[in-house]
Amino acid sequence: MASVTRNKDAQGKWRYRIQFYDAEKRRHSRQLGRVSKQHADTVAGHIQNLVDVKKSNAELNAKTDGWLRNEAPKNLVNWLAELGLCDSIRRQKLGEFISAYIQSRENSKPNTIRNYTNSQKKLTDFFGEDRFLDEISEGDADEWHQSLINYRYSKATISKAIKHAKHFFTKAKRRDLVRINPFQHLKAGGERNESRNFFVERDVIDKAISETPEIEMKLVITLARYGGLRCPSEIQALEWCDIDWDKGRIKVKSPKTEHHGKSHRVIPLFPELIPLLREAHDSAEDKAGFVITKYRNKNANLRTQFKRILTQAGITPWERLFQNLRTSRQNELADEYPMHVVIEWMGNSELVALKHYLKVKESHFREATRAKTSAVGDESVPKSTPQVEAAKSTEEQEPHEGKALTSETVADTGLTKGQKVPPRGVEPLFSG
Numbered sequence: 001m002a003s004v005t006r007n008k009d010a011q012g013k014w015r016y017r018i019q020f021y022d023a024e025k026r027r028h029s030r031q032l033g034r035v036s037k038q039h040a041d042t043v044a045g046h047i048q049n050l051v052d053v054k055k056s057n058a059e060l061n062a063k064t065d066g067w068l069r070n071e072a073p074k075n076l077v078n079w080l081a082e083l084g085l086c087d088s089i090r091r092q093k094l095g096e097f098i099s100a101y102i103q104s105r106e107n108s109k110p111n112t113i114r115n116y117t118n119s120q121k122k123l124t125d126f127f128g129e130d131r132f133l134d135e136i137s138e139g140d141a142d143e144w145h146q147s148l149i150n151y152r153y154s155k156a157t158i159s160k161a162i163k164h165a166k167h168f169f170t171k172a173k174r175r176d177l178v179r180i181n182p183f184q185h186l187k188a189g190g191e192r193n194e195s196r197n198f199f200v201e202r203d204v205i206d207k208a209i210s211e212t213p214e215i216e217m218k219l220v221i222t223l224a225r226y227g228g229l230r231c232p233s234e235i236q237a238l239e240w241c242d243i244d245w246d247k248g249r250i251k252v253k254s255p256k257t258e259h260h261g262k263s264h265r266v267i268p269l270f271p272e273l274i275p276l277l278r279e280a281h282d283s284a285e286d287k288a289g290f291v292i293t294k295y296r297n298k299n300a301n302l303r304t305q306f307k308r309i310l311t312q313a314g315i316t317p318w319e320r321l322f323q324n325l326r327t328s329r330q331n332e333l334a335d336e337y338p339m340h341v342v343i344e345w346m347g348n349s350e351l352v353a354l355k356h357y358l359k360v361k362e363s364h365f366r367e368a369t370r371a372k373t374s375a376v377g378d379e380s381v382p383k384s385t386p387q388v389e390a391a392k393s394t395e396e397q398e399p400h401e402g403k404a405l406t407s408e409t410v411a412d413t414g415l416t417k418g419q420k421v422p423p424r425g426v427e428p429l430f431s432g
Helices: 037-056 062-070 074-082 094-104 110-127 138-150 155-174 202-210 215-226 233-237 274-283 302-312 321-336 339-346 350-357 362-376 386-397 407-413
Strands: 003-008 014-021 027-033 249-253 264-268
Touching: 003 037, 014 037, 027 037, 037 062, 037 074, 062 094, 094 110, 094 155, 110 138, 110 155, 138 155, 202 215, 215 233, 215 274, 215 302, 215 321, 233 249, 264 339, 302 321, 321 339, 339 350
Parallel strands: none
Antiparallel strands: 003 014, 014 027, 249 264
16 A cells, blocks of 8 residues: 655655555655645555556556546656556647646536637647647747737637636646746736627617517526526526525525635515516426526527527627626616625626626716706806805804894893994803
C-alpha cells in the first residue's frame, strides 16, 4: 500500500514523500515537495491504483487515467513510466488535449461546457486539431488573435476566447506539456457588449404575451420579464411548492449560483406574476410538481418559439431574447428599490449589475427634464430667498412692533391706545 511520510526542510516547511512497493515487491519513494497532505494522499492513491493494475493486469479506472492525462506533472508520469506502471507522456495535440480537459470538467454547468467548446473550435479552426501544443508560439497566438478580429467577432466574444485559450494553456504548462503559455501576453479586455443591452418596454412584452396562445409559454415569458428569472435553468426548476401564496414570496432555485454556495434566493410574488400563475395552478394536474412541464427536455427550443411569437405579433426580435427580459426587470427594480435589495432578488452582484445589466433609459431623461421644468416654474414670479423668508418669519412672530396699538391689542400689551410699541433690542423678552 502506498504511504505518505513527511519531514521538514531547511526553512521548517513540511515536505511530503510517497513510498510504495511495485508488482515485483521492489521499494520506491518519490519526493513531492511542498504540497498539501490531501494532495499527497491523492497522489498516493493513484500510484497504488497503478500498482494494483500492474499486478492484476486489469483495466485502469477512469479517475486515475484522467489524473495521468490531465493533472499529474510530466516528470512524475515519466518516472512512473520508467518503473513500468504507465506509458510515458507523449507530445499532445491541441484538439486532443482540450477535448480531454473539457471532459474532465464533469461538474461544470452546461453553459460553461458550451463556452469552452466554442473557444476550442476557434482554436482548432485556426491551428488544426493535430497541431502539437509545444509548436504554438507567441507569434502564432498573435496571428490567431488577428484572425478573430478580421472575422469581425464582437469584442466580448474575442475576450472570452482569449481568456479560455490562456486557461487551456495554463493547464498544459502545469503538466509540463509546454514551456510557456503563448497566449499569456494577449489582452483579453472586457466582455461587455453595450449594443446587445436592450430594454424591453412593458407594452411590447405585454403585446407578445397576449399573442402567445399557450399558457406555459406565457408563463416562461412572464417569469423572465416580470420575475427576473434566468431562462431556462431557473424557470424549469420552479415548482408549485416554491410559491408561498400567503406570504407573497417565491423560492427560486438557481443552478448557476449553486457552486458559489447560494443554491436559491427568495423574491416577491410580484403582482404581474399572480394572474398567470393562478390560472396555471388551477389547471395543473400535479399541484406539487414543476410549474413548467411542457418545455423540459433539451429539444424544447424556447428561443426559436419566442422569436416566432414576436415576429407574428409584429415585434422586431432583439438579439438576447430572454437575457434582455431579465436585464429589463433589474433596471425597473433598480429605479424603485435600494441596490442591495435588487441584487438579492436578482441573484447577482452589484459589480455584475452595473457592468452588464443596468443602463440609462430614455425614461430617465424624460423624468429629469420634467423635474427640471417643474422646479423652475413661472420665471415671472420673484424667487424666495432665505433673507425674505427670515423677514416674513420675524414679521409673523412680532406683529405689533413699531405699529400703533388698536383696541384689539391694548389688552395684550398693557399700553394706552395710540401709543406705539417700542422696538425690541437684545434684552430678553421675559425676565426671571
